[in-house]
Amino acid sequence: MTEIILHNLLSPVVLFFVLGLIAAIFKSDLKFPNGLSEGLSIYLLIAIGIKGGIELSHYSIQSVLGPIVGALFLGIIIPFITLFILKLMKMDLKNSIGLAATYGSISIVTYGAAISFLDKNGTAYEGFMNALVVLMESPAILVSLLLLKTLENKNSGLVLSTRNIGFVPAYANLFDKEVIRESLFGKSILLLVGSMLIGWVLGERAVPMVKPLFMDLYSSVLILFLLNMGLIAGQRLPEVKKHGMKLVLFGLLTPVLFGSLGVLVGSMVGLSLGGVTLMGVLAGSASYIAAPAALKTSVPEANPSIYLGLALGITFPFNLIIGIPVFYELAKWIQ
Known part of the structure; x- marks a missing residue:
């Protein structure tokens, strides 16, 4: 285990992340132009999506049904567990x-890492795992926002209609068009x-054009x-520190809990060692792109320094340095 963690720590992606951390802590004038930062995000989203589509074109729906169900289960159950802990x-x-x-x-970037x-360890994984990234991005956002509507209205079974024609059931307000639009059609x-979908439709025909930029x-x-x-x-x-040690511990321990659940689910749906590891990484990671974008408009009262600070300041580096090799070892043990 120690050797694997050390090996991960000495990889270029982790070392450059640490270099960025050091630059920020010591208030260096190093910064990325907004346009470049946006461009890199778009590149990674397209690269992961199109590679997943190309790989998905090699499989029948029946062969990926189990992993798809497992991914959706994790995306739905984790918000409930999180609310219980909080x-x-x-x-x-x-x-x-x-x-x-x-x-x-x-976190798409944690998945990429x-x-x-x-790849560096020579461990194979199912190509359709890239497609599961897409499936796990959105459900938790929708479930969490629908839970908010439900919990806010739980003490009043009825709400006044906006047309003043009487009372309507509280669940009529559960489906906010803006929430659904942001969750399904946001940038990421x-x-x-x-x-x-483009990679899935074109399959191997897309490889000659996309390989030089999006793969190599x-x-x-x-x-x-x-x-x-x-x-x-x-x-x-x-920003995270000023909210207390409880939140810091939450940002460190929940990735282990959810990642372990992901490893268990991945094993149950029949994934390989690499696939089980990736399922654990996906379950143990936290979004700092899609979820914050939806929360900004749908739950403006939520403090970004808490959910974004924890995801990006605590959980992301923890997974990058320790979480990934831990989930890999756990996958080996459970397999």
Whole structure:
């Protein structure tokens, strides 16, 4: 285990992330232009999506049905577990919903780093795992926001109709069009799903055109992105600290809990060692792209320094340095 963690620590993607952290902590003038940062995000979303679509074209629906069900199960159950934990911690509802959406969704970059880890170790994994990334991005956001509506209305079975024509059931307000639109058609979901569908429809015909940019250069672009993420994570660390040690422990322990659940589910649906590891990484990661974008408009009362600070300042570096090799070893043990 120690050798694997050390091996992961000395990989270029982790070292460049640490370099970004150091730059932020010591207030270096190093920074990425907004346009470049946005461009790197778009690149990674397309690269992961199109590779997943191409690989998915090699499989029948029947062969991937089990992993798809497992991925959706994790995306739905993790927000409920998160809310239960935060209730014990006496966290207020709005911030609890923010963390439930964030930790129920996934980190694409953590997943990309896990792929690099497996490739470096020579561990094979199912190509359709890239497609599961798309499936796990959105459900937790929708579930968390619907839970918010439900919990807010639980003490009143009826609400006044906006047309003043009487009372209507509270559940009539559960489905907010803006929430659904943001969850399904936000930038990250749109690019992931769209790229995956394009790769799935074209299959191997797309490889000659996309390989030079989206496959051969993937690891190099990931290094640039993680350098930028290190800068952002370093800037967010003070925001997390001021909210107390309980939240810091939440950001460190829940990835282990959810990642272990992901490893168990991955094993139950018949994935390989690499696939089980990736399922654990997905379940144990936290979103700092799709979920915060939806929360910003849907739950403005939730404090971004809590859900974004924890996801980016605590959980992301923990998974990058320790979580990935731990889930790999756990997958080996359970397999």
